[in-house]
Amino acid sequence: MSISINKCCMLNVGKVTYDTCLSTDGIALPVVDSARDLGVTVSRDLSPSLHISNIVAKAHKRSAAIYRTFRSHNVDLLIRAYLTYVCPLVEHDSVIWSPYSVKDIDTIEAVQRHFTKRLLNFSALPYAEQLKCLNLPTLELRDFTLT
Numbered sequence: 001m002s003i004s005i006n007k008c009c010m011l012n013v014g015k016v017t018y019d020t021c022l023s024t025d026g027i028a029l030p031v032v033d034s035a036r037d038l039g040v041t042v043s044r045d046l047s048p049s050l051h052i053s054n055i056v057a058k059a060h061k062r063s064a065a066i067y068r069t070f071r072s073h074n075v076d077l078l079i080r081a082y083l084t085y086v087c088p089l090v091e092h093d094s095v096i097w098s099p100y101s102v103k104d105i106d107t108i109e110a111v112q113r114h115f116t117k118r119l120l121n122f123s124a125l126p127y128a129e130q131l132k133c134l135n136l137p138t139l140e141l142r143d144f145t146l147t
Contacts, residue, residue: 011035012044040093048097052104059089059111066115073120079134082115090139105140112139 003024009032010022022029034043034050041051066081090108099105116130117123131138 005029009035011042013046014044038093040096048099049101049104051097052099052107055089055092056107056111059086060114062086062089063111063115067118075119075122075134078119079136082112086111086115087139099140108139112136 005024005027008024008029010020010029011032011034012018034041036042041054043050063082063086066078066085070078070081072078090111099108112131113127116127116134116136119130119134122130122133125133
């Protein structure tokens, strides 16, 4: 099996930057600050923040697409679509990139908070009440229990 040189790069992990020039078949590999491997974005400081911001952006786009696509305002139907199309994005490989900072946890939780707030008759309720009425766990708890 041959190596795809266009997909190869060098990622320095940690505070020390090495000036070593790696090359394959005479082509120097680029030094990058982050790389994507098996769907997880790994940064040089091993912080999950970059990966979280990427998946949250995709999740917000999908949840907006659900509201644009479904003409029905049936809460059960919209929640089922959310659980089918949005939650897998947020939960994929969460064991690897498990968020530990409050900022990252709040960023992830904002996806579900924004979706439930847009449901018919749920915008006036506090977030905890919305989850209780919809029988949904917080994404923070969901990340650790379902994966």
